[in-house]
Amino acid sequence: MVEIKACIFDLDGVVVDTAKYHYLAWRKLARELGFEFSEQHNERLKGVSRMRSLEILLEVGGLSFPKDEMEKMAAKKNGWYLEYIMQMTPKEILPGAKELLEELRRNGIKLALGSASKNTPVILDKIKLTKHFDAIADGNSVTAAKPAPDIFLKGAELLNVNPSFCVVFEDAEAGIEAAINAGMRTVGIGSKDILSKADFVVPNLKGFSYNTLLSIFNK
Ligand code: B16
Ligand code: MG
Numbered sequence: 001m002v003e004i005k006a007c008i009f010d011l012d013g014v015v016v017d018t019a020k021y022h023y024l025a026w027r028k029l030a031r032e033l034g035f036e037f038s039e040q041h042n043e044r045l046k047g048v049s050r051m052r053s054l055e056i057l058l059e060v061g062g063l064s065f066p067k068d069e070m071e072k073m074a075a076k077k078n079g080w081y082l083e084y085i086m087q088m089t090p091k092e093i094l095p096g097a098k099e100l101l102e103e104l105r106r107n108g109i110k111l112a113l114g115s116a117s118k119n120t121p122v123i124l125d126k127i128k129l130t131k132h133f134d135a136i137a138d139g140n141s142v143t144a145a146k147p148a149p150d151i152f153l154k155g156a157e158l159l160n161v162n163p164s165f166c167v168v169f170e171d172a173e174a175g176i177e178a179a180i181n182a183g184m185r186t187v188g189i190g191s192k193d194i195l196s197k198a199d200f201v202v203p204n205l206k207g208f209s210y211n212t213l214l215s216i217f218n219k
Contacts, residue, residue, distance in 0.1 A: 002185060002217040005165035007104055008137075008155045011115035012046070013171030014189050014205070015097045016127060018117070019046055021084035026057055029077045035061040047172025049116050049145035050074050078119075085119060088126040096205030101132045107210045110134050112155035114168065116145055135159050146174040149182035156182070167217065169205070170198070185217055 012018040023042040030037035041060050045053040054074050058064060065073070090098075101111060112135040113120060120138035124130040135158035137151050144150040156163045168179035171189040176198045179186045187202065188195030195201045200216045202208055 003165055004109065004167055004213060004217055006110040006112065006156065006159050006161040008112045008114040008152055008166055008168045008184070010047070010168070010170045010172070010175050011113060011117055011120055011123060014094070014169050015129065016088070016092050016094060016123060018085065018123060021081055024084060025077045025080040026053065028080055029073060030057060030061060033061055033063060047116060047146055047174045049139065050078065050118065052145060082119070082122070085123055085126060088123065090128045093127050093129065094204060096208055098129065098132070100205050100208055101129070103210045105132070110159045110161055112137060112159050114151045114155040115139065116151065146172070147177035147181060149178050152179050152182040152184055167213065173197070187216070
Protein backbone atom coordinates (compact mmCIF):
# COMPACT_ATOMS: atom_id res chain seq x y z
CA MET A 1 0.00 0.00 0.00
CA VAL A 2 1.22 3.48 -0.91
CA GLU A 3 0.13 6.39 1.22
CA ILE A 4 -0.81 9.42 -0.88
CA LYS A 5 -0.47 12.82 0.77
CA ALA A 6 -0.09 15.13 -2.21
CA CYS A 7 -0.84 15.40 -5.91
CA ILE A 8 1.16 17.50 -8.36
CA PHE A 9 -0.44 18.55 -11.62
CA ASP A 10 1.29 19.50 -14.84
CA LEU A 11 -0.45 22.43 -16.56
CA ASP A 12 -0.35 22.17 -20.37
CA GLY A 13 -2.07 18.95 -21.43
CA VAL A 14 -3.46 18.11 -17.98
CA VAL A 15 -5.35 21.17 -16.73
CA VAL A 16 -5.59 23.14 -20.00
CA ASP A 17 -4.70 22.66 -23.65
CA THR A 18 -2.25 25.52 -24.16
CA ALA A 19 -0.31 23.40 -26.69
CA LYS A 20 -2.64 24.71 -29.40
CA TYR A 21 -1.62 28.31 -28.62
CA HIS A 22 2.06 27.40 -28.37
CA TYR A 23 1.66 25.81 -31.80
CA LEU A 24 0.07 28.87 -33.42
CA ALA A 25 2.81 31.13 -32.06
CA TRP A 26 5.68 28.81 -33.03
CA ARG A 27 4.19 28.33 -36.51
CA LYS A 28 4.06 32.10 -36.96
CA LEU A 29 7.75 32.32 -36.09
CA ALA A 30 8.60 29.43 -38.46
CA ARG A 31 6.70 31.13 -41.29
CA GLU A 32 8.57 34.35 -40.65
CA LEU A 33 11.78 32.35 -40.94
CA GLY A 34 10.54 30.80 -44.20
CA PHE A 35 9.53 27.25 -43.35
CA GLU A 36 6.43 25.28 -42.30
CA PHE A 37 6.08 23.84 -38.82
CA SER A 38 3.47 21.07 -38.65
CA GLU A 39 1.27 19.91 -35.75
CA GLN A 40 3.24 16.70 -35.81
CA HIS A 41 6.47 18.66 -35.26
CA ASN A 42 4.70 20.47 -32.43
CA GLU A 43 4.29 17.17 -30.55
CA ARG A 44 8.03 17.31 -29.88
CA LEU A 45 7.62 20.57 -27.95
CA LYS A 46 5.18 19.29 -25.34
CA GLY A 47 6.54 19.56 -21.81
CA VAL A 48 9.83 20.95 -23.13
CA SER A 49 11.21 24.38 -22.04
CA ARG A 50 10.85 27.49 -24.20
CA MET A 51 14.50 27.61 -25.34
CA ARG A 52 14.64 23.87 -26.00
CA SER A 53 11.42 24.26 -28.03
CA LEU A 54 13.11 26.93 -30.15
CA GLU A 55 16.14 24.70 -30.69
CA ILE A 56 13.85 21.90 -31.95
CA LEU A 57 11.96 24.33 -34.21
CA LEU A 58 15.19 25.63 -35.77
CA GLU A 59 16.40 22.05 -36.19
CA VAL A 60 13.20 21.33 -38.18
CA GLY A 61 13.87 24.38 -40.36
CA GLY A 62 17.55 23.45 -40.78
CA LEU A 63 18.60 26.84 -39.37
CA SER A 64 20.92 28.00 -36.62
CA PHE A 65 21.38 31.38 -34.96
CA PRO A 66 23.59 32.85 -32.26
CA LYS A 67 22.29 32.79 -28.68
CA ASP A 68 21.28 36.48 -28.55
CA GLU A 69 19.23 36.13 -31.76
CA MET A 70 17.53 33.07 -30.28
CA GLU A 71 16.64 35.00 -27.12
CA LYS A 72 14.93 37.64 -29.29
CA MET A 73 13.04 35.00 -31.27
CA ALA A 74 11.83 33.28 -28.09
CA ALA A 75 10.65 36.63 -26.71
CA LYS A 76 8.82 37.40 -29.95
CA LYS A 77 7.08 34.01 -29.91
CA ASN A 78 6.13 34.53 -26.27
CA GLY A 79 4.54 37.89 -27.16
CA TRP A 80 2.29 36.18 -29.70
CA TYR A 81 1.57 33.34 -27.26
CA LEU A 82 0.58 35.85 -24.58
CA GLU A 83 -1.96 37.42 -26.94
CA TYR A 84 -3.71 34.04 -27.07
CA ILE A 85 -3.55 33.17 -23.38
CA MET A 86 -4.78 36.60 -22.34
CA GLN A 87 -8.09 35.57 -23.96
CA MET A 88 -8.38 32.32 -21.95
CA THR A 89 -11.38 31.74 -19.67
CA PRO A 90 -12.34 29.05 -17.10
CA LYS A 91 -14.27 27.32 -19.91
CA GLU A 92 -10.91 26.08 -21.19
CA ILE A 93 -10.21 23.94 -18.11
CA LEU A 94 -10.01 20.37 -19.40
CA PRO A 95 -12.89 18.01 -18.44
CA GLY A 96 -12.65 16.61 -14.92
CA ALA A 97 -9.66 18.67 -13.76
CA LYS A 98 -11.44 21.19 -11.54
CA GLU A 99 -13.76 18.56 -10.03
CA LEU A 100 -10.77 16.35 -9.18
CA LEU A 101 -8.84 19.22 -7.56
CA GLU A 102 -11.85 20.10 -5.42
CA GLU A 103 -12.49 16.50 -4.38
CA LEU A 104 -8.85 15.88 -3.52
CA ARG A 105 -8.74 18.99 -1.34
CA ARG A 106 -11.93 17.92 0.48
CA ASN A 107 -10.14 14.65 1.26
CA GLY A 108 -7.08 16.35 2.75
CA ILE A 109 -4.71 15.83 -0.20
CA LYS A 110 -2.26 18.70 -0.68
CA LEU A 111 -2.10 20.12 -4.20
CA ALA A 112 0.71 21.62 -6.26
CA LEU A 113 1.07 22.76 -9.83
CA GLY A 114 4.30 21.61 -11.53
CA SER A 115 4.84 23.17 -14.96
CA ALA A 116 7.77 24.15 -17.15
CA SER A 117 5.86 27.25 -18.23
CA LYS A 118 6.98 30.70 -17.17
CA ASN A 119 3.44 31.85 -18.01
CA THR A 120 1.87 29.61 -15.34
CA PRO A 121 0.70 32.50 -13.06
CA VAL A 122 -1.06 34.28 -15.96
CA ILE A 123 -2.77 31.11 -17.17
CA LEU A 124 -3.96 30.10 -13.68
CA ASP A 125 -5.29 33.61 -13.17
CA LYS A 126 -7.18 33.57 -16.48
CA ILE A 127 -8.80 30.20 -15.80
CA LYS A 128 -9.41 31.15 -12.14
CA LEU A 129 -7.61 28.15 -10.62
CA THR A 130 -4.81 29.86 -8.66
CA LYS A 131 -6.51 29.30 -5.30
CA HIS A 132 -7.07 25.62 -6.03
CA PHE A 133 -3.36 24.95 -5.46
CA ASP A 134 -1.41 25.06 -2.18
CA ALA A 135 1.87 25.56 -4.04
CA ILE A 136 3.14 26.47 -7.50
CA ALA A 137 6.44 25.23 -8.94
CA ASP A 138 7.01 26.52 -12.47
CA GLY A 139 9.56 27.76 -14.99
CA ASN A 140 10.02 30.94 -12.95
CA SER A 141 11.12 29.16 -9.78
CA VAL A 142 13.04 26.26 -11.38
CA THR A 143 15.53 26.37 -14.27
CA ALA A 144 16.30 22.67 -14.90
CA ALA A 145 13.65 21.45 -17.35
CA LYS A 146 11.87 18.08 -17.31
CA PRO A 147 13.02 15.23 -17.41
CA ALA A 148 15.10 16.71 -14.57
CA PRO A 149 13.10 16.10 -11.37
CA ASP A 150 13.57 19.69 -10.08
CA ILE A 151 10.09 21.09 -10.79
CA PHE A 152 8.31 18.25 -9.01
CA LEU A 153 10.82 18.18 -6.14
CA LYS A 154 10.22 21.91 -5.69
CA GLY A 155 6.47 21.28 -5.58
CA ALA A 156 6.89 18.60 -2.90
CA GLU A 157 9.24 20.84 -0.91
CA LEU A 158 6.76 23.73 -0.99
CA LEU A 159 4.02 21.37 0.20
CA ASN A 160 6.35 19.93 2.83
CA VAL A 161 5.58 16.37 1.69
CA ASN A 162 8.14 13.64 1.06
CA PRO A 163 8.33 12.82 -2.70
CA SER A 164 7.45 9.17 -2.02
CA PHE A 165 3.96 10.31 -0.90
CA CYS A 166 3.33 12.34 -4.08
CA VAL A 167 1.45 11.43 -7.26
CA VAL A 168 2.19 13.40 -10.44
CA PHE A 169 -0.36 13.88 -13.24
CA GLU A 170 1.49 14.40 -16.55
CA ASP A 171 0.81 14.29 -20.29
CA ALA A 172 4.40 14.38 -21.59
CA GLU A 173 6.96 11.59 -21.64
CA ALA A 174 9.63 13.97 -20.32
CA GLY A 175 7.26 14.86 -17.47
CA ILE A 176 6.65 11.22 -16.49
CA GLU A 177 10.43 10.70 -16.50
CA ALA A 178 10.88 13.81 -14.33
CA ALA A 179 8.37 12.45 -11.80
CA ILE A 180 10.04 9.02 -11.75
CA ASN A 181 13.42 10.74 -11.29
CA ALA A 182 11.87 12.58 -8.33
CA GLY A 183 10.84 9.25 -6.76
CA MET A 184 7.13 9.93 -7.21
CA ARG A 185 4.14 7.88 -8.43
CA THR A 186 2.68 8.78 -11.80
CA VAL A 187 -0.61 9.01 -13.65
CA GLY A 188 -0.15 9.58 -17.38
CA ILE A 189 -2.79 11.58 -19.24
CA GLY A 190 -2.94 10.53 -22.89
CA SER A 191 -1.83 7.48 -24.81
CA LYS A 192 -0.41 4.31 -23.24
CA ASP A 193 2.07 3.96 -26.10
CA ILE A 194 3.73 7.31 -25.37
CA LEU A 195 3.38 7.17 -21.58
CA SER A 196 4.37 3.54 -21.07
CA LYS A 197 6.60 4.40 -18.09
CA ALA A 198 3.70 5.78 -16.04
CA ASP A 199 2.19 3.69 -13.20
CA PHE A 200 -1.25 4.18 -14.71
CA VAL A 201 -2.55 5.90 -17.86
CA VAL A 202 -5.97 7.48 -18.51
CA PRO A 203 -7.05 9.31 -21.69
CA ASN A 204 -8.16 12.38 -19.67
CA LEU A 205 -9.34 13.34 -16.17
CA LYS A 206 -13.04 13.01 -16.90
CA GLY A 207 -14.53 10.88 -14.12
CA PHE A 208 -11.16 10.45 -12.36
CA SER A 209 -11.97 10.65 -8.64
CA TYR A 210 -10.30 10.38 -5.24
CA ASN A 211 -11.49 6.77 -5.18
CA THR A 212 -9.81 6.12 -8.54
CA LEU A 213 -6.56 7.37 -7.02
CA LEU A 214 -6.97 5.11 -3.97
CA SER A 215 -7.84 2.11 -6.12
CA ILE A 216 -4.64 2.60 -8.17
CA PHE A 217 -2.16 3.22 -5.37
CA ASN A 218 -3.62 2.02 -2.03
CA LYS A 219 -3.30 -1.62 -2.94
P1 B16 B 1 6.48 28.88 -21.63
P2 B16 B 1 3.84 22.08 -19.11
C1 B16 B 1 5.13 23.40 -21.06
O1 B16 B 1 4.06 23.31 -20.16
C2 B16 B 1 4.62 23.20 -22.48
O2 B16 B 1 4.12 21.89 -22.64
C3 B16 B 1 5.75 23.43 -23.45
O3 B16 B 1 5.28 23.28 -24.78
C4 B16 B 1 6.30 24.83 -23.23
O4 B16 B 1 7.42 25.08 -24.11
C5 B16 B 1 6.76 24.99 -21.79
O5 B16 B 1 5.66 24.73 -20.93
C6 B16 B 1 7.30 26.37 -21.49
O6 B16 B 1 6.26 27.30 -21.62
O7 B16 B 1 7.03 29.28 -22.96
O8 B16 B 1 5.08 29.40 -21.36
O9 B16 B 1 7.42 29.22 -20.49
O10 B16 B 1 3.39 20.91 -19.93
O11 B16 B 1 5.13 21.83 -18.36
O12 B16 B 1 2.76 22.64 -18.23
MG1 MG C 1 2.25 19.06 -20.19
